[in-house]
Amino acid sequence: MEDGLKGLAVVKNEGEKVLTVLQRNAIKRGVYSGEPNEAIEFPLFPSQGLRLRRKIEDWLIEFQRLPYVSPYEDYSHLDPSTDLAEKRVVGFLHELLSLFVDHTVERKRLLCLKKQFGLPQKVHKAFERHPRMFYLSLKNKTCTAILKEAFRSKSAIPSHPLLNVRKRYIKLMKQSDRILKSRRVNKRSVDQPNVVKDLDPDYEEDCKGGGAMAD
Numbered sequence: 761m762e763d764g765l766k767g768l769a770v771v772k773n774e775g776e777k778v779l780t781v782l783q784r785n786a787i788k789r790g791v792y793s794g795e796p797n798e799a800i801e802f803p804l805f806p807s808q809g810l811r812l813r814r815k816i817e818d819w820l821i822e823f824q825r826l827p828y829v830s831p832y833e834d835y836s837h838l839d840p841s842t843d844l845a846e847k848r849v850v851g852f853l854h855e856l857l858s859l860f861v862d863h864t865v866e867r868k869r870l871l872c873l874k875k876q877f878g879l880p881q882k883v884h885k886a887f888e889r890h891p892r893m894f895y896l897s898l899k900n901k902t903c904t905a906i907l908k909e910a911f912r913s914k915s916a917i918p919s920h921p922l923l924n925v926r927k928r929y930i931k932l933m934k935q936s937d938r939i940l941k942s943r944r945v946n947k948r949s950v951d952q953p954n955v956v957k958d959l960d961p962d963y964e965e966d967c968k969g970g971g972a973m974a975d
Contacts, residue, residue: 778832781858782851785916792828800828802854803916804892805908823847831855840880849879849886854893854907861920863910867896867903 777794779787786792786800801824812820822843829835829848838845856870856877857863867884874883887894887905895906910917 778830780830780832780851780855781917782828782854783830797827799825801825802850802890802893803909803913805912806892807895810891835878845880846886846889849883850890850893852877852879853883853886853905854909857894857905857907858910858917861922861926863907863917864897864904867905870905 779794782800782802783792783794787794792798792800823846826844826847829838829844829851831848831852835845835848838848857865867887871884873879874881887896893908895908897904897906907917
């Protein structure tokens with residue numbers, strides 16, 4: 761940011777307040793007015809077969825009641841060891857994934873941006889501590905964090921404008937791959953007589969004579 765603070769920044773008009781996806785949705789539901797230190801509960805989506813211990817359930821209830829700290833606001837006054845600081849980190853991750861085209865991110869790539877975004881050393885723990893908000897995929901030995909809300913509540917997080925362009929590009933690349941494979945197969949078929957000719961010295965004589973005569 762221009763003032764030297766770390767965080768997520770956007771270009772805005774003077775006097776304009778930037779709202780996160782979470783804040784806009786809360787206003788639409790009539791549960792948030794934008795007052796200082798006002799709480800916003802994160803949308804939670806429990807996974808089948810995943811049950812939290814009672815102690816964690818109680819902590820989560822209190823966590824949801826904490827004031828919402830927007831990632832676009834100054835957080836330098838927060839004690840990094842408090843639950844409020846953790847809620848700011850979780851809110852930051854929610855907003856960041858909301859802005860991404862497919863609402864996912866490779867965890868190791870995010871870890872490389874800790875300094876730029878002012879995230880704690882163990883920011884990856886936020887994904888693990890909040891399994892009802894984030895899903896971790898280990899496909900192809902790559903740990904990918906996925907924002908559940910983007911796939912469970914389509915109206916809450918609209919599709920990114922570039923998503924359709926990306927899908928069309930992927931489709932085009934697959935079609936191109938099939939076309940290239942087809943051309944290679946056809947080329948081998950056309951070149952096959954030449955291969956026989958090179959390997960068989962009697963090929964031309966057989967062709968001129970109409971083929972070998974049976975005894």
